[in-house]
Amino acid sequence: MGNQDIYVGLDIGTTSIKVIAAEITAGQLSVIGVGSQRADGMSRGVIVDIDKTAATIRAAAQQAADKTGITIHNVVVGVPASLLQIEQVSGMIAVGDTSKEITADDVRNVASTALTRNLPPERTVLSLTPDEFVVDGFDGINDPRGMIGVRLEMHGLLFTVPKTVLHNLRRAVEKAGLAVEMFIAAPQALGEYILSDGEKDFGTVVIDLGGGQSTAAVIHDRKLKFTTTDLEGGEYVTKDISVVLNTSFPDAERLKREYGTADTMSASEEQTFPVTVVGKSTPVTISEKYLAEIIEARLAQIFTRLNDALDSAHALDLPGGIVITGGDAAMPGVSALADDIFGRQVKLYVPSEVGLRHPAFTQALALVHTAANLSDINRIVASALKSGPVAAPEKPKAAPVAAAEETRQVPDDDNDDNEPAKKKEPFFKRFFGTFFD
Numbered sequence: 411m412g413n414q415d416i417y418v419g420l421d422i423g424t425t426s427i428k429v430i431a432a433e434i435t436a437g438q439l440s441v442i443g444v445g446s447q448r449a450d451g452m453s454r455g456v457i458v459d460i461d462k463t464a465a466t467i468r469a470a471a472q473q474a475a476d477k478t479g480i481t482i483h484n485v486v487v488g489v490p491a492s493l494l495q496i497e498q499v500s501g502m503i504a505v506g507d508t509s510k511e512i513t514a515d516d517v518r519n520v521a522s523t524a525l526t527r528n529l530p531p532e533r534t535v536l537s538l539t540p541d542e543f544v545v546d547g548f549d550g551i552n553d554p555r556g557m558i559g560v561r562l563e564m565h566g567l568l569f570t571v572p573k574t575v576l577h578n579l580r581r582a583v584e585k586a587g588l589a590v591e592m593f594i595a596a597p598q599a600l601g602e603y604i605l606s607d608g609e610k611d612f613g614t615v616v617i618d619l620g621g622g623q624s625t626a627a628v629i630h631d632r633k634l635k636f637t638t639t640d641l642e643g644g645e646y647v648t649k650d651i652s653v654v655l656n657t658s659f660p661d662a663e664r665l666k667r668e669y670g671t672a673d674t675m676s677a678s679e680e681q682t683f684p685v686t687v688v689g690k691s692t693p694v695t696i697s698e699k700y701l702a703e704i705i706e707a708r709l710a711q712i713f714t715r716l717n718d719a720l721d722s723a724h725a726l727d728l729p730g731g732i733v734i735t736g737g738d739a740a741m742p743g744v745s746a747l748a749d750d751i752f753g754r755q756v757k758l759y760v761p762s763e764v765g766l767r768h769p770a771f772t773q774a775l776a777l778v779h780t781a782a783n784l785s786d787i788n789r790i791v792a793s794a795l796k797s798g799p800v801a802a803p804e805k806p807k808a809a810p811v812a813a814a815e816e817t818r819q820v821p822d823d824d825n826d827d828n829e830p831a832k833k834k835e836p837f838f839k840r841f842f843g844t845f846f847d
Contacts, residue, residue, distance in 0.1 A: 415433050415434045416431055416432070416433045416442070416478075416480065417431070417432050417433070417434075417439075417486065417778045417781045417782045418430070418431045418432075418471075418474070418482050418484065418485045418486065418591075418778070419432075419485070419486050419488070419774045419775070419776075419777030419778035419781065420467065420470075420471075420485040420486065420487045420488070420583065420588075420774070420777070421488050421596075421773045421774035421777060422449070422452070422457070422463065422467070422487070422488070422579065422582070423449055423452070423455070423620055423621055423622070423737075423773070424449060424452045424453065424454060424455050424620060424621045424622020424623065424643065424645060425448070425449050425452075425620075425621030425622060425643075425644070425645050425737070426446055426447065426448055426449050426621065426737075426770070427446070427447050427449050427452075427463075427466045427467055427470045428444070428445065428446045428447075428470060428770075428771065428773075428774040429443075429444070429445040429446075429467075429470040429471045429473070429474040429482070429485070429774070430443070430444050430445075430474065430766075430771070430774040430775060430777075430778050431443035431444075431474050431475070431477075431478050431480070431482065431778075432778045432782065434782060439778065439779060439782050441763050441765075441766065441775075441778075442477070442478045443474035443475065443476075443477040443478035443480075444473075444474055444477065444765070444766065444771075445469070445470035445471055445472065445473030445474035445475075445477075446470060446473070447466045447469045447470040447473070448466070449463070449466055449621075450462040450463065450465070450466050451463035451464075451465075451466065451582075452622065453622065454492070454622045454623050454641050455490040455492050455620070455622050455623045455639075456490075456492070456575065456578075457575075457578040457579065457582055460578060460581050460582050460585060461585065463582040464581075464582045464583075464585035464586040465586070467582060467583060467586035467588070468586040468587060468588075471485070471586065471587075471588060482588065483588065483589060484588065484589045484590070484591040485583060485588050485589070485590065485591060486591050486592055486594060486777045486778065486780070486781040487579055487583060487590050487592075487593050487594070487777075488593075488594055488595075488596035488599060488773060488774075488776075488777050489536055489571060489575065489576070489579065489593050489594065489595055489596055490575075490596055490623070490625070490639070491595065491596060491597045491625045491627060491637040491638075491639050492623060492625075492639040492641070493571060493572050493575065494536070494569060494570075494571055494595060494597075494637055495533070495569070495570045495571075496567055496568070496569060496634065496635065496636070496637070497567070497568045497570065498565070498566075498567060498568075499524040499525075499527070499538070499565070499566055499567070499568045500524060500563060500564065500565045500566075501520045501521065501522070501523030501524030501525075501526070501563065501564050502520065502523060502561065502562065502563045502564075503516065503519050503520045503523055503561075503562050504560060504561060505559055505560055505561065505562050506560065507560065508558055508559070508560060509558065510558065511555075511556055511557065511558055512545065512554045512555055512556065512557050512558070512559060512562055513555060514555060514790050516554075516555075516562055517543075517554065517555065517562075517564075517787065517790045517791065518790055518791070518793055518794045519794075520543075520562050520563065520564045521538060521540070521564060521566075521790070521791040521794035522794045524538065524564055524566060524568070525538065525568070525794065525795070529570060532572055532573055532574075533570045533571065533572060533573060534570065534571065534572075534573045534576055535568065535569070535570055535795060536569040536570060536571045536576065536593055536595060537568075537569045537592075537593065537594065537595060537598075537792065537795070538566055538567070538568050538569070538791055538792065538794065538795060539566050539567045539569075539598075539633060539634075539788070539791070540564055540565075540566040540787060540788065540791050541565045541566045541567060541633065542564075542565050543562065543563065543564050543565075544562070544563035544564075544565070545557050545559040545561070545562055545563075546559040546560060546561055547561075552787065553785075553786075553787045555787075564791075566791070567633060567634070567635075569595050569598075569634075576593065579593070591781070592781065592792065594777055594780055594781070595634060596618070596625075596773060596776075596777075597616060597618065597625055597627035597634055597637050598627075598633075598634040598780070599773070599776040599777050599779070599780040600616055600618060600627070600735070600772065600773060600776045601614070601616050601627060601629035601634060602629075602632075602776065602779065602780050602783075603772070603775060603776035603779045603780065604616065604733060604735060604759045604772060604776065605629060605730070605733065608730070609629070609730035609733070610629055610630075610631075610632045610730075611630075611631060611632065612630070612728065612729040612730050613628065613629065613630040613631075613725075613728035613729060613730050614628075614629050614630075614728060614729075614730025614731060614732070614733060615627070615628055615629075615720060615725055615726070615728060615730070615731070615732045615733070616628075616629060616732075616733050616734075616735070617716065617732060617733070617734040617735070617736070617739075617748070617756075618734075618735055618736040618772075618773065619643060619644060619712075619734060619735070619736035619737070619738045619739045619744070619769075620643045620644065620736050620737065620738075620773075621643050621644045621645045621737055621738070622641075622642075622643050622645050623639055623640060623641050623642065623643050624639070624640045624642065624643045624712050624716060624736070625637060625638070625639050625640075626638050626639075626640075626716045626719065626720055628720075628723070628725045628728070629730075630728070636723055636725060638716065638719035638720065638723075640712050640715045640716055640719075642708070642711070642712050643712070643736075643738065644666075644736075644737055644738030646708055646712075647666060647670075647704075647705055647708045647709065647738065648662045648663045648666055649662070650704050650705075650707070650708050651665055651666055651670075651701065651704050651705070654704050655685050655687065655694075655696065655704075656687050656688050656689070657685050657686055657687055657688060658686070658688065661685070661686050665683075665685065665701060666701075666705065666741070668683075669681075669683055669698055669701055670701060670702070670705050670741050670742075671698070671701075671702045671705065671741065671742040671743040672702065672705050672706050672709050672741055672742070672743035672744045672746070672747045673702065673706070673742065673743025673746050673747065674699060674702045674703050674706050676743065677697075677698045677699040677701070677702035677703075677743075678697070678698045678699060679697050679698075679699045680697070681697060681698040681699075682695045682696065682697050682698070683695070683696070683698070702743070705741070706743070706747060709738075709744065709747055710747065710751060713747065713748055713751040713752065714751055717751055717752050720752075726752065726753070726754065727754075731754055731755055731756070731757065732748070732752055732754060732755070732756045732757070733756075733757050733758075733759050734748055734756050734757070734758055734759065735758070735759040735760075735769040735772040735773075736769055736770070736772065736773070737768075737769060737770035739758055739759075739769045740758075740760070740768055740769050740770070744758075745757070745758045759772060760772075761775055763775065
């Protein structure tokens, strides 16, 4: 990156904007600076005021820079899962004669052919992730460079988002005096960072309980396969407390942080605390249990909607289970409530970095981790996005293969109704067939 061996992640959330700077030392990633500011100009994960968001980004970046003693130039920006679409894509090029080795340029060119497609005018490409390469019919290749062959194919996943979302993110970052090194799908980075190798391989659901929205993502075979977003998060819990108790939003947030729990069964009727009520000169006393009932009601709605979306996609019985993180995931009782609603054990993820041991920092850390550990082949494929798609090459006579296969969006539901022969297949076979063919 422009910061040499320093990587900077920018997490633009609805309620807070975080900047984390880290450097590589002896192969290890070490956090050297952190900036966190209350978000302004954001609503439900989307920028609604570029100038206000840019000012907050600038303040968070400066806060991180002051702690590192460096000037931050480039940042890795996370893009929320809302309105994210995932498509399976393929591309093919003719390399030449059998004596020519495949080069990085060939990889870049085959990735560019996979980008040759007709997107709706309101959408744009976010990123392209290679799944495998095929050289003269030999598949399952992770890196074809140095091999010889006359035909190179690439199969991968293409992430697209609304043009407005990406444009506003870039403009806000640029107005803050920074440059975008790369955009990364936030749930993809999160899964890469918090899951073990086994969880990534066999399939795990990752839930990010953010301030303005909550996201559930399916990670399988080390790739993001499915996302669903609920446009409510921890901020709506705070709003409920504010409305029900007739107290200001800042006081409601303080009550949630200091006394809040999502487990009404363990909350106490005897444990009470004062609440400043608008229009009254003296505080009103409420119980811990009453506060818990307010909190639990909203979180139960969020988890139930996520559960329904995941259940319709047959994603809840994956071997890796469910891992939850995000700012409000640290509240007592949240994991237990999620256990009850999803009907399976939910594991809470908390970062282990000193000074950042709170799930609110997980996403920003994930962006830094993903950027620092991006493989050479992934960087080469990503560079094809900057050069743009190229015209599909002429098909070689010896092997007539389409230059770019027709893509299809990874479906959100079960396709068994269209394929009667598969109705009686086991669950995992149906799930993998739906998402990962």
